[in-house]
Amino acid sequence: MKRIEELFSEFLDCVTCLQDALNVSFSEALTETFDNLEQGRIKVEMGAPDKDTVSKLGQKYADLHYDDLTQKMKVRVYTYLTLKAVNEDGLDNNQLPTPPIVSTLVAMFMKKLLPDQKLEVVDPAIGTGNLLFAVINQLKNASHSKLDYQLRGIDNDEEMLNLADVGAHLNRIEIELYCQDALTPWLFGHPDVVVSDLPIGYYPIDENAEKYATRAEKGHSFAHYLFVEQIINNLKAAGYAFLVAPQSMLSGKGGSDFMPWLSEKVFLRSIIELPDRMFQNKANQKSILIFQNHGENVQSSEVLLTKLDSIKREEDLIKLNVKLNEWYTKNIN
Template sequence: MENFEKIFNQFLDCVQTLQAALNVSFTEALVETFDNLEQGKIKVENGAPDEKTVAQLSKKYQTLDYDQISQKNKVQVFTFLTLKAINDDSQDANQMPTPPAISTVVAMLMHKLLKDEQMEVVDPAVGTGNLLFSIVSQLKALNHSKDNYQLVGIDNDEEMLNLADVAAHLNNIDIDLYCQDALMPWMCPNPEAIVSDLPIGYYPVDENAKNYENRAEKGHSFAHLLLIEQIIRNLQPNGYAFLVVPKAILSGKIGAEFMPWLTKKVYLKAIVELPDDMFKNKFNQKSILVFQNHGDHATSSEVLLTKLDSLKKEEALIRFNVKLDEWYTKITH
């Protein structure tokens, strides 16, 4: 741990030195630092960084000895620095990386429901790529290292996509990244699976919201509801969606309108309520929503409805796995 702390502080020093020299955001300096280290040379554009800084950085990079650091440590350092970037640059709360425990639960659901074959997986709100990369790494491990996934990430924030690009490279993951509003027509083919931790809030482009059934009667519409509608439009027949959504859309006043609409459009498969202790207050609570698009192989079945115990205890995942197995056996026999 002491060694990791030392490496982390060395990386942090490199990023902050470059940030000061270029007068850019922490995010930009972080992306450029890893680019420099991966390429083995310091990028200089229009005389910046200046010669003095280039000499300083060269010395710091030499001390760091980047090529000797394990891939696991590089990924870990980059993940912590990404969190710092989002905090320092006052990014939106929606851009915070998804906690690893949630990725594990989604990976367990995907492993059960998806066929063991090549498929395209899209995250239409990919952010830093944390959720998608963590899930795919776990699925590969469960699948004897077989990589069956062609990945696509969509986001309207170029800085987040730059972070996702570096993270993909560090994790040895191939992904096509598109910078666009995910509520506009997608530039990628229709996928067999969609995974996303949906951004929560209002969608500012009222003119485009008019193209959606779940638009608000007046004022801005909820981006997360429109995005679920867009996901259904883009999902292949029989395809699956695994979404981290606000718990509020599944019950109460919003749920009373939204859920009947949703159950007409798709087959609900699972609603897994995440533990209360993962969220600061009850308004922020989330659930994992799984559904299958209509198609010739898709059928309605009993829905897995469960609430997870605190994921701080390891047995919570074991208990969930038992429930998942029982449910899956019931719906497939």
């Protein structure tokens, strides 16, 4: 951990040096820093950065010994820096990287439920790409390593897509990225799988929200409800969705209308409530929502409802995996 902290400090120094020289956001300086390091040269456009900065950066880059670092170390440092980028640039909380434990849980269920074939996987709110890349890496390192994944990501923020593009390169993952409002028609066919940490909050374009059954009767609609509906509309028949969703939309007052509607549209497979300690405010609690689209030879099943008590104890993950195996044997296999 000490080595990662040292590297973070050294990389941060490089990013801020370039940021000051170009007078750009932290996110822009971060993507350009890693582009420079990956290309092995310092990009200069219209005399910026100036010769003194180029010389200074050249020495800083040399001191990093970038080519000697492992891929895993590069990815870890970059992930920490993207988190800082969100904070530094005052970006929306929806753009914060998803915690690693969530990708572990999603990958656990994907390994169990998905067929052994090439799959098209989409994240319609990809942000920095942290969730999707972590999940795919775990799948490739497990029994699905023999498979290829056709990956696509959507985001309406170009800076986020630039961060995702660098993240994909560092993870050695190929992906097609689309800069668009994910609640407008998608620019590709129906995916087999959707993986996403749903954006939470109000959707500002009321005239577009009017097209959705989950819109609010008055005022702005909640984006997370509209996203689920859009995902169902685009998901291939019998396709799966693995979504990080606010607990408030799945239970209580919020879920009283939404969950019956959802149960008519898809087959619910599982809801995994994440540990309370992950969230400072109970109102911000999240769960992992897993469902399968209607399709040929697809039937309803008992829903696996469970809660993970801790993200630190390995035995809790083992217990969840046992529950998953028992449920799968009884209901799916």
